[in-house]
Amino acid sequence: MRLLCSCGQTMILSFRMVIFEDVYQIDLVPILECENCASFELVPSIKQDVTKLLAELKQEHREGRVVFTHVNELAAVLYDIYESGQGEVELSSFEAVVIEKCEERINLLLDLYGYAKKTGDCDWMEEISFRLSGLSSFVKTRQFLET
Ligand SMILES: [Zn+2]
Secondary structure, three states: EEEEEOOOOOOEEEEEEEEEOOOEEEEEEEEEEEEEOOOOEOOHHHHHHHHHHHHHHHHHOEEEEEEEHHHHHHHHHHHHHHHHOOHHHHHHHHHHHHHHHHHHHHHHHHHHHHHHHHHOOOOHHHHHHHHHHHHHHHHHHHHOOOO
């Protein structure tokens, strides 16, 4: 995915550990990184989720490392795309890839949900609905670069 940085160079999708107040570490956060000046910013559509997670960590005094792709479904989808090398494509096709992968993931989660329901596992059903809710709101708005 390519966007322009304020220095005029292109930005690419990448992942990094973000540390807040020296104690809260969130690893594998999707960012847009400039290939030229090393500046980076959080992927806009996940900014709110990072802020929310940080607030939760603070409230629970959970210091140390949390892997963002384990707690955020959209980040997990982005990481899959990044690892498969599809993060290098133009922005317009990148967004289409993200939507497609999210839809695939939603279908998979819906299948899992059906299975969890059959086995009567309420905790599992709840976990799956939570994972689904993160993706469906994104797919509905389709605004990867908006907050
Ligand atoms: Zn730059």
